[in-house]
Amino acid sequence: MRFRKALLPLAVIASLASGAAHAQVNVMLPANPGGGWDGTGRQAFQALNDAGIFTEGVNFTNTGGAGGTIGLAEFQGAQTGKADALAVFGAITVGSIILNSSPINLADFRPVARLTAEYLVIAVAENSPYTTLEELVAGLKADTGANAIGGGSAGGVDHIALALLAQAADIPVVDLNYIPQASGAETVTGVVNGTLAAGISGISEFQQFADQGRIRILGVTAAERKEGLDVPTFKEAGYDVEVANWRGILGAPGMPDDNYAVWVDRFAQLNDSPAWTTVLKTQGWDQFFLPGAEFGTFIADENARIGAILKDAGLAQ
Template sequence: MKISGFLKTFAAMAVLCAGAAQAKVSVMLPANPGGGWDSTGRQAFQALNQAGIYTGTVNFSNRGGAGGTIGLAEFQRSQKGKADALAVFGAITVGAITLNKSPIDLSQFKPVARLTAEYLVLAVKADSPHKTLGDFVKALKANPGATPVGGGSAGGVDHIALALLAQSAGVPVPSLNYIPQAGGADTVIGIVNGTLQAGISGISEFQQFAQEGRIRILGVTTAERLKALADVPTFKESGFDVEIANWRGILGSIDMPEANRQEWIERFTKLSESDAWKAVLEKQGWDPYFLAGDAFGEFIQSESGRINQILKDAGLSK
């Protein structure tokens, strides 16, 4: 073989090897299709592809239930020994582990990247007599049991937000009638058909239904009003000292090699700076909340302590 031919063959093999190195990744989405975790994972990998950062095959798996703990438990079992296996998770998972007495230990997984923060909104049926958040809280205070409120998993940020609202209004948290839903769409259905008096969820899961006139948003858990919801007051503006966000991020499998983790940290860092991802954030109404690697691991540890303390203070856990 001539030198030039050998070099061409070697170069081609190098390209093939590089492609094989990023040919396939398994991604656990520990929720039903259409929810926030599902959207975060699929949108992130679509943007990675569009930006040319990762163009290999992605195998998604949905496994909902118990605030993500069922999916993460399956992820822990099924992805053992796989170098490129990732899972989406978030603030909901932290509280769900405590309330469901799950054996999942987040510190065992490999922290890759925190991607987004999404604030929450409380909504009622479009023709509800509750025109303001104050109106709703009056009804809640008068008869908590007769005021069912839907949201995500028990102990998740939706549940915590309602508990904080109740605390701020002087409503006993144990008396709340909180009904966990499978997803944001299910919460909207409950609001519209009257089985729920209100619902709490992320902005992206409710905004479309509000624009369609099916529900009315009464408040948002941000510090200041959002441009996308300029007519919606914050909880604080309405007199209730509540500010909370649902963050979402990416974990690597328990035995992911460090070299692979660093490669994914680099990819998600590039993603956070890409126009493709910025377009996703704007479209979905997500706030950028990027943090990578060990710093993200420290955040998870700190957030676990904070959320568990809120659950105890609200009487949701011992």
């Protein structure tokens, strides 16, 4: 009798342990703590919890480097076929895979949800001779190499936005004098001290410096003007360019179909939740949701588009 009584708690414990292991989700954040991907992942799961959509445990792993490709490679090796394994990634990853000739193939992963977008702005120093985007473009046309433009990593979304602007203005992309910077703050420093004719980065990185009067923002890559930012879009200025630094969620390669469907649904619920609306407003992110298969189609299109741009810029074969 004692033996049978002892077995019941052990069976219950084993059952609970199995359930807990299944409930916990492992999330790869392929960047160092504190960056955009890190914030997107942590804020999304906090909002899922706050909204009561997913309230189980979350195990975050930060592995940065090479535009997210190092973390995604680690994720693929450790989590393929797992039911509850997700990774954050974004537009930068697409270009990094191409530039670094990475063996990572985004088509191998399961596209769960595109979540956010942050549009880009181009800015000059307050005392710059360029007071409009059209004047800056005219300066680039007159002497492309003499006008250094700073932004994020080579092949990243900042570089791509500048390349698209050059294409729209009939400026050879290969002639651009693009100088990668370590951060938005470093770009602003270069703009202010005159080593850069202009800089390009996310709205959130430049807005504070514009408010301080250190730089002048000339244009934004959104389809429409942004609230609180009284500057024209690139399209308004006559350049058919719209590009965003988007971020989203991938499921592990081989994630079971039933489990995949659950995660797609959870993020669809998140997108409609007040908790997520609050996060977007607080962080200054744009809602940019696409679910499941639609997101997969978008990734494939971005891969082709970004690949073509990088080839035009002479950065990829």
